[in-house]
Amino acid sequence: MQKSQGKRQRAINYIKRYWTLYLLLLLPMAYFIIFKYIPMHYILIAFKKYSIVKSVWEMPWAGNHGFEYFIKAFQNKDFINAVRNTLMLNALDLIFGFPAPIILALLLNELPFPRYKKFTQTVAYMPHFLSWVIIAGMAKQLFAPTSGLVNNLLNRLGFESIPFMNDPTWWVVTYIFIGIWQSVGWNTIIYLAAITGINPELYEAAEMDGAGRFRKMWHITLPGIRPTIITLLILSLGRILGSDFDRPFALSNHMVENVSDVISIFVYRNGIQGLQFSLSTAVGLFQSVVCVIFLFAANALAKKFGERGVW
Amino acid sequence: MVKSKKSHVGDFVIAFLCFLLILICLLPMLNVLARSLSSSEALIKNRVWLWPVGFNFNAYKVVFGDSKYTWSLIWTAFLTVVGTFLSLFMTTICAYPLTYEKLKGRRFFNTVILFTMYFNAGTIPMYLLLKDLKMLDTPYVLIVPYCLSVFNMIIMRSFFYGIPESLRESAELDGAGPVTILVHIYLPMSTPVIATLALFYAVGRWNGYSDALMFVKTRKYYPIQLLLYNIINSMMSIDTTTVEGFTTPGVSESIKAATIMFATIPILLVYPWLQKYFITGATLGAIKE
Numbered sequence: 240m241q242k243s244q245g246k247r248q249r250a251i252n253y254i255k256r257y258w259t260l261y262l263l264l265l266l267p268m269a270y271f272i273i274f275k276y277i278p279m280h281y282i283l284i285a286f287k288k289y290s291i292v293k294s295v296w297e298m299p300w301a302g303n304h305g306f307e308y309f310i311k312a313f314q315n316k317d318f319i320n321a322v323r324n325t326l327m328l329n330a331l332d333l334i335f336g337f338p339a340p341i342i343l344a345l346l347l348n349e350l351p352f353p354r355y356k357k358f359t360q361t362v363a364y365m366p367h368f369l370s371w372v373i374i375a376g377m378a379k380q381l382f383a384p385t386s387g388l389v390n391n392l393l394n395r396l397g398f399e400s401i402p403f404m405n406d407p408t409w410w411v412v413t414y415i416f417i418g419i420w421q422s423v424g425w426n427t428i429i430y431l432a433a434i435t436g437i438n439p440e441l442y443e444a445a446e447m448d449g450a451g452r453f454r455k456m457w458h459i460t461l462p463g464i465r466p467t468i469i470t471l472l473i474l475s476l477g478r479i480l481g482s483d484f485d486r487p488f489a490l491s492n493h494m495v496e497n498v499s500d501v502i503s504i505f506v507y508r509n510g511i512q513g514l515q516f517s518l519s520t521a522v523g524l525f526q527s528v529v530c531v532i533f534l535f536a537a538n539a540l541a542k543k544f545g546e547r548g549v550w
Numbered sequence: 551m552v553k554s555k556k557s558h559v560g561d562f563v564i565a566f567l568c569f570l571l572i573l574i575c576l577l578p579m580l581n582v583l584a585r586s587l588s589s590s591e592a593l594i595k596n597r598v599w600l601w602p603v604g605f606n607f608n609a610y611k612v613v614f615g616d617s618k619y620t621w622s623l624i625w626t627a628f629l630t631v632v633g634t635f636l637s638l639f640m641t642t643i644c645a646y647p648l649t650y651e652k653l654k655g656r657r658f659f660n661t662v663i664l665f666t667m668y669f670n671a672g673t674i675p676m677y678l679l680l681k682d683l684k685m686l687d688t689p690y691v692l693i694v695p696y697c698l699s700v701f702n703m704i705i706m707r708s709f710f711y712g713i714p715e716s717l718r719e720s721a722e723l724d725g726a727g728p729v730t731i732l733v734h735i736y737l738p739m740s741t742p743v744i745a746t747l748a749l750f751y752a753v754g755r756w757n758g759y760s761d762a763l764m765f766v767k768t769r770k771y772y773p774i775q776l777l778l779y780n781i782i783n784s785m786m787s788i789d790t791t792t793v794e795g796f797t798t799p800g801v802s803e804s805i806k807a808a809t810i811m812f813a814t815i816p817i818l819l820v821y822p823w824l825q826k827y828f829i830t831g832a833t834l835g836a837i838k839e
Contacts, residue, residue, distance in 0.1 A: 257650070257653060260646075263647050264659060266640065267640055267663075268659065270698050271662060274676075275666040275671070278670075278678070279671045280675075282672070284678070346564050346567055347568070350568060355568070356568075363571060365576075365579075366575060370757030371759075372757075372778050373757075377810060380581070380806065380810075381581060388599065391596055425832075428832045485758075488760065489779065507764065511764050520674040523671075523675070527671075527672060
């Protein structure tokens, strides 16, 4: 009896003391429920025949046990194309874009002039702060076939102009290059922070043993930032079918749609412009689910190889 | 320790590689700046490289004289300021309670929040929600739906964790409640993280265009990037332009360059000053649960 009274007293004290914390959380939780969880019930539309006058619950189920629109999506050439493009561009980003900041961080770490290093970093962070619209605008001017700086330079050196933005193959190259340009500096931040965490005694010991620059990089720095590399690799693998909208949409033009249309652009075209809500919700759901599966798979794989996972 | 000659050579090779990187980052900006300040004649003849030819401010006069641009600049600045304040407020009141280890239900709140990082409903469900909330094509749609970023909330929470708990405990002994402690102890110590997140949110709003592209139809609500997108793409393919008044290709080229500079300069003026803050912030984001 007394025990439970003590318990109640403690509960009252707890509430008296901390009720304001719940009050603070009220607004953020409302935000998450309204803008993150309530939208999830519209996912049902992927399995139903969309009707503008009915609520989600009242709409009739789609054919083929509700999977009509998933089947339609996979019969849709544009969708298959979008999946292919998404995978291709993300894989190329992973192959070329993922190692780039690691290499740059190693370089910056070796740079012995502190002020010059800081200046390099400031300049290298700059592209991260530009919008994709602006980057695309600059790219279109720089890479223009007749008036662009790059092709002018090529012409002067005796080469033909290259249609960087207008030929599908060259567009992919340009897209990947611009992606690296935009993100490489920014992404070094996390690696540089990891490098500062490495015990300096390790370097001193290696120097005693006569290790040169590359051996120290290979045997101390890289193993030291390995957990960071693995974590970021898992996250990138988890996004292999994910698609950013801003970058491909801004850089694209109608001459290269065949390679630049990724899933997010497909959803925009067919859903928001074409009003095919069921089809584009189905596509979006497919994408989200695949992303979650990939993330879990990459994480499990990393753990299997004895690495620390993301969670 | 005396460095060998070989490693000195290595130092300069690395310094040179960094110099190349600087060039690759800066030259595109310089080229666009030069174009924006050049005469149309020089642009048609392809004579502009990194220095203006036929120096003039005509393109900027056109841009600043056009109410379409100035309005969208003011409008976007307004959205950015209001949006950033709202976002900082929401992020703070979300992150702070979660740092109390004694808070009952903390795990539940964390799970509910983190889940949204890994799975989201998608574009169309968001569109339908905003439609049902009657938010489509209103200014609110550019501020409210993405006002709280889980990633940024984690950065702030990690920073709060770094504030010694003894400070909080001694304030509690003096009878201070959680809100008093937040306002008088935590916030004054959090300038670095607040500056970082303000930069992240402000840059996000200033640079964003896809939400406006999808959710807004009324032209006067267009943020500057969407306006730019339309201008760059409408003037791109054909040089005889659709925008009233400019008939020669050179003029439209320099105006395009001027509009690009116009939307970029505000950010370029701000970010270098916040560098030491955002490096801390971006690093905190990597710390896990």
